[in-house]
Amino acid sequence: MYRLIYIILYALVVIISGCYTVSNITTTDDPIILLERKYAVRLDASLKSSHAQEILTILDSTISIDYKIPTSIWKMSRDDIKDDIKLMHLNDVVFVTLNKKMFSTDTKEQNKIQKRLYFAIVDFLTNKGTDRLAIEQILKARYGIVVDIHSYISLTQNSTKETSEDYSDFDNKDLMIFISILEEFPTVWRRIPELRYIIQRIDDEVRAPGLAWTSEGYIELSASLFKRNFDNDVRRLLAHEKAHFLWEFYFTEQTKEDWINLSGWYEDLPSETGWKNTSKRSEFVSDYAYEKNPNEDMAETFGYYLVFPDVLRSVSLEKYEFIEKQIIEKYTTRLNPELLN
Template sequence: MRQIFLIFLLFIIIFQSSCYTTPYYETPDNNPMSRLEQKYSVYLDATWRKKDAHALLKVFEAISPNLNLQFSRWRITDDGLENDIKIESKDKLKFVTISKDVFPVEESQEVLSPGKHLYYAVVQYVTENGTNRAIIELILQKRYGIYVPSYASSTDASSTDASSIKGVLNTTAKRYSNFENNDLMLVISVFEAFPQALHKIPRLKHIIRRIDKDEDEDEKGISYARTSRGHIEFAESIFRHGNSNRARHVIAHEKAHFLWTYVFNREIRTDWTKLGGWYTDSTSESGWSTTKERSAFISTYAFEEDPNEDMAESIASYLLYPHRLRSCCPEKYEFIHEIMLTYVERWGTSNFM
């Protein structure tokens, strides 16, 4: 009897031991490196950690699950790179070097879109450094809900298709022109800076580019958020003066108007109006005046207009150069920061880590 008991005990020990020592085999389905190879022909070298590979896979999947890409080999470098990525071709193969700086560190202060630098680097790759128009427009449609009307398809007087400028404006297209690829890449980089929950905005469906070179000085260079018509009308000249920072500010500013009109509720708008000291004033050209000094506003334009423009200017500054807004208008910085965090907490960030 004792012998039987000892045999039984030995069996239990062996069985328990095998439970702890059985090796774990990672399948292609849960290995990000294998999935990158299978789905996107992306091969990673020894510089990649599994966490970084997972982040890269998430970016590719966010762009499109059905990209037909050329074979490429990727490595991470400590060196700084233009646009954080370098793409070289040799014998029908692509060799991609990506900066380690695109991967946010654990203690990163970026809370809205910590994966935006990695995302934009991959966008550079899949769009072939911003030359593949079809992929650029696909990204705008799928990730931001934005369609780019074509000037060419508008030359037909009968065209009312949604892909044409005439279809969007219900008017002649002669004052409008096609965006260049670089313009749209700039739009993508700015839209990605918004929290993921605010990538797609109700009623914002199109962006168009107005030829303004022959306009009066009062009109030239001015862009418009046509909130009731569902599109943003960018002045062509903002993309032509070689000042990408100015263009980025305008892009963020005009999108912010759609937040004011369709996203932010009455309570938020009322609280913002009080914070800016705004009150209705029939003697003012804008219909508004403020009890605050110019120093309480991020720009003269914000100071001279109304709560809506004040908010748009402040959001653009918050997204693109937050230190300026925090320095001049700390209460406004905190107000916007809390709003943005609300959307981060509700929907999650676009963090791919």
């Protein structure tokens, strides 16, 4: 029965496409028309102009205008849907059903609902994480990240001086994990020009599981990291490495000094790391954060803030609140002029 309905709808799409086009000259601010004109997205009567605007805003910030996506017809579900979206492909048309709960008017849940809608749209664009070109397009357009490296020799010439034999491509599943954590960063830090590449190192014995080469613009992750099947560990480590770029390029000296004082760090040049602290181990999220230096402590803590916030709160409420108020809220306001008005 449902398939027959989809076939009838498909026939209507073909007929409409053949006899009706939206003028490229006429300007409009109607999001329903813009969705069809820019992305070949058609909405049925269950989705209104306000819904169209939400979808349009996400698409505009997620893919480039010249990236072609398949013609699609969208509707809202009557019931709850697993994973918030259902896709059905019929010839060259994709029929999209969205979970009605993603358009709730509950203002308290607005941020969570918007993220659910975003990830549902990512599933549509990537065909549930199977379309490699779409995944790479999203990483580049929304987060400024390139994973298709043309020359590892050039990329690593000032760091490790290695070749393509030392690196491998990420699986699609790995890249979808990247999208899931990069989206958790505040909007002003989702895309930063200093971070341009993420690469996968084959040899796990050479260096740490993750390294942030801040002066060279890339993050290096080891291949073994993705064999553990602990997605949240990957998310936490990527958040950790990106946090090094924030420390290097965005945090003020005052912010760093306040963090150093909060964690009880002091310089100790004869020691292996050049730093020691006066705090208890129980006040740090990991041995690594406790044993290294303020930069690593911040990166570890930031990773836990985004991925394991309950753990961070239980370890140190002061550190959780520092990141919440002195970093997330403070820098989001300072770096986004719209929030100052």
